[in-house]
Amino acid sequence: MHLIWVNLMYKTFERMIEIFRDHEAHEIADNTRRSSVLEFYWHYISQVKGAMILLFLAGSVTAIVDLSIPIFIGSITGYVAHAKSDNLPSGDLRAIFIMAIIIIVVRPAIHFFHDVVTNQTIAANFTNLIRWQNHRGLIRQGWGFFQSDFAGRIANRVMQTGPSLRESTVATLTAVWYLLTYGVSSIIILARQSWELSAPVFGWFILYGLLMWFFIPRLTQRSNLLSKARSGLTGAIVDSYTNIHTVKLFAKSEDEDQFVRDALESHTSAFHASLRMVTTWMTSLTVLNALLLSATTGVGIWLWHEGSISVGILVTAVPLVWQIANMSGWVANNLSAIFENIGTVQDGMRSVDRPRIMGDAPLAKPFAYKEGSIVFDDVSFSYHQSDGTVDEIKHIDEVSITIHPGERVAIVGPSGSGKSTMVSLLLRFFDVNKGRILIDGQDVRGLQQESFRQFVGVVSQDTSLLHRSILDNVRYGRQSATRVEVEEALRKARADEFVLNLVDSFGRVGLDAQVGERGIKLSGGQRQRIAIARVFLKNAPILILDEATSALDSVTEQEIQHELDELMAGRTVIAIAHRISTIAHFDRIIVMANGHIAEIGNHQELLQAKGHYAELWARQSQPMNFRQEAIRSFPK
Numbered sequence: 080m081h082l083i084w085v086n087l088m089y090k091t092f093e094r095m096i097e098i099f100r101d102h103e104a105h106e107i108a109d110n111t112r113r114s115s116v117l118e119f120y121w122h123y124i125s126q127v128k129g130a131m132i133l134l135f136l137a138g139s140v141t142a143i144v145d146l147s148i149p150i151f152i153g154s155i156t157g158y159v160a161h162a163k164s165d166n167l168p169s170g171d172l173r174a175i176f177i178m179a180i181i182i183i184v185v186r187p188a189i190h191f192f193h194d195v196v197t198n199q200t201i202a203a204n205f206t207n208l209i210r211w212q213n214h215r216g217l218i219r220q221g222w223g224f225f226q227s228d229f230a231g232r233i234a235n236r237v238m239q240t241g242p243s244l245r246e247s248t249v250a251t252l253t254a255v256w257y258l259l260t261y262g263v264s265s266i267i268i269l270a271r272q273s274w275e276l277s278a279p280v281f282g283w284f285i286l287y288g289l290l291m292w293f294f295i296p297r298l299t300q301r302s303n304l305l306s307k308a309r310s311g312l313t314g315a316i317v318d319s320y321t322n323i324h325t326v327k328l329f330a331k332s333e334d335e336d337q338f339v340r341d342a343l344e345s346h347t348s349a350f351h352a353s354l355r356m357v358t359t360w361m362t363s364l365t366v367l368n369a370l371l372l373s374a375t376t377g378v379g380i381w382l383w384h385e386g387s388i389s390v391g392i393l394v395t396a397v398p399l400v401w402q403i404a405n406m407s408g409w410v411a412n413n414l415s416a417i418f419e420n421i422g423t424v425q426d427g428m429r430s431v432d433r434p435r436i437m438g439d440a441p442l443a444k445p446f447a448y449k450e451g452s453i454v455f456d457d458v459s460f461s462y463h464q465s466d467g468t469v470d471e472i473k474h475i476d477e478v479s480i481t482i483h484p485g486e487r488v489a490i491v492g493p494s495g496s497g498k499s500t501m502v503s504l505l506l507r508f509f510d511v512n513k514g515r516i517l518i519d520g521q522d523v524r525g526l527q528q529e530s531f532r533q534f535v536g537v538v539s540q541d542t543s544l545l546h547r548s549i550l551d552n553v554r555y556g557r558q559s560a561t562r563v564e565v566e567e568a569l570r571k572a573r574a575d576e577f578v579l580n581l582v583d584s585f586g587r588v589g590l591d592a593q594v595g596e597r598g599i600k601l602s603g604g605q606r607q608r609i610a611i612a613r614v615f616l617k618n619a620p621i622l623i624l625d626e627a628t629s630a631l632d633s634v635t636e637q638e639i640q641h642e643l644d645e646l647m648a649g650r651t652v653i654a655i656a657h658r659i660s661t662i663a664h665f666d667r668i669i670v671m672a673n674g675h676i677a678e679i680g681n682h683q684e685l686l687q688a689k690g691h692y693a694e695l696w697a698r699q700s701q702p703m704n705f706r707q708e709a710i711r712s713f714p715k
């Protein structure tokens with residue numbers, strides 16, 4: 080029965096902050112400008128004001144209750160010094176009784192309240208509210224955003240910003256506020272007895288303030304550098320693990336060691352620099368506290384000797400300042416943690432508090448599908464360089480083409496000629512620098528991106544899968560699909576057989592088997608077939624096939640090609656291919672060279688033109704002729 084009440088009480092506190100609250104209104108990445116640190120803090124704190132006010136009140140009451148203890152010690156000493164042991168006046172007895180109640184009941188109760196608000200209400204919920212909102216903002220960033228940073232570093236920033244922001248806020252509201260409440264009250268209490276007695280505490284506060292003024296900016300700056308070094312280190316390590324295949328393949332372990340070693344060395348020296356500052360700051364405080372204690376004791380004894388204060392006041396003053404000295408170490412620890420955490424938050428802001436790249440325009444409209452026409456109208460585009468400037472090279476150069484509804488168009492051309500970039504522009508992963516791209520007469524820049532991408536099925540070159548089950552991966556094409564529909568899509572993509580035999584390390588089989596991070600437990604061809612199954616399931620009216628069957632053996636490719644041809648019927652298709660034989664039957668073929676359209680026409684027309692395409696065709700046919708020749712001349 081008791082347990083139920085205890086659980087209920089904990090639950091009440093745990094539910095005070097709703098992590099997934101009203102998130103659309105709180106997306107920081109929607110900001111068009113970057114926030115200051117204070118604005119960034121306020122953005123999150125303002126969402127949990129109630130809990131923060133409770134924490135603030137609990138901290139204030141704790142300081143006042145703690146303050147009463149030296150006062151009571153002083154009072155009791157006073158009573159004992161003047162009264163006889165068998166005859167304590169009833170007023171003194173009452174005061175001792177009140178002190179007992181405060182120590183035995185009130186103090187534990189208020190500490191419990193403080194802890195329950197800090198731990199149950201704030202710790203987990205506030206941290207994860209920040210992480211959730213930051214992740215939501217980041218995942219909506221444009222593709223280009225993720226291309227220009229380490230995934231590990233971005234993840235580290237999302238993970239670190241939450242706890243650091245929470246810890247620094249809680250420490251400010253508890254430690255700093257405690258010291259202020261306790262210290263100012265002490266000065267008032269001592270000054271009411273004698274201003275000389277309060278002078279050391281007063282002086283201590285001024286020197287403490289000066290120390291803070293000197294150390295805080297330096298601590299912040301070094302913490303910033305430390306945090307940056309930590310993110311860089313995580314990024315370097317994660318990058319090695321992510322690309323482990325390349326590392327092994329090229330026997331680059333030594334080089335990778337050096338790469339991570341460099342990052343670790345930068346981190347160590349940033350750490351040393353930060354800790355040097357912390358050690359100097361702590362030592363200065365210890366000296367300051369020693370001065371406070373000896374000055375208060377000296378002044379107190381002198382005043383008592385002069386007869387200006389009683390022994391009770393002297394016995395109150397010494398533990399009062401002793402508590403300030405004790406706490407100042409704790410507060411200093413908290414302060415250095417606060418600034419280390421502010422540094423981490425500032426580092427996190429480099430990823431989290433960024434204007435959204437390639438977000439929807441403010442008045443973006445939902446896409447209205449009509450018949451699937453696509454127009455590239457005098458499109459030019461250059462990628463941005465890592466310093467944010469636009470590359471001088473035109474990666475797409477004044478391209479104009481109209482693709483009619485239901486038309487199948489192939490794009491061929493040498494590597495780096497801009498084929499995939501054309502597709503990225505159509506999907507609005509990047510914005511054109513000149514011209515416009517229209518789908519069904521609607522400029523993609525004025526459309527809600529998710530609304531038109533719903534109508535486009537894409538099999539891309541990079542067929543990495545999510546670390547989830549086969550079922551979840553295929554359902555990425557259409558969440559509402561039934562298991563039977565998923566099985567049918569897998570059958571069409573010739574993936575049903577190998578999926579049936581899949582077993583993961585937890586014994587899950589078939590559709591429920593997990594595929595491993597980025598699908599590495601599957602072969603390249605198997606991953607590609609899962610990606611094709613997704614597109615079968617999505618059943619979108621516009622298809623983009625970027626080297627969709629490049630990883631397949633020729634038998635499987637032919638089998639799937641038949642299903643793909645059926646899927647393509649009546650849909651607008653753009654297919655990128657290196658193997659021309661797979662697209663020779665398309666309605667039109669575009670030959671790209673250095674970002675522009677070099678040739679355009681159907682297979683026959685392009686062969687007759689005797690240009691790049693004809694040359695490419697001849698080259699690709701050659702090995703086959705040679706092979707056939709070889710087979711013919713093979714001894715029977």
Ligand SMILES: Nc1ncnc2c1ncn2[C@@H]1O[C@H](COP(=O)(O)OP(=O)(O)OP(=O)(O)O)[C@@H](O)[C@H]1O
Binds near residue numbers: 462493498
């Ligand atoms: N994210 C990027 N940032 C900067 N430059 C890029 C980026 N992606 C591609 N490029 C450059 O744009 C040019 C065209 O690349 P694209 O990927 O469109 O070529 P492609 O014809 O699809 O090549 P492939 O056949 O090898 O896939 C290349 O010079 C490439 O270096």
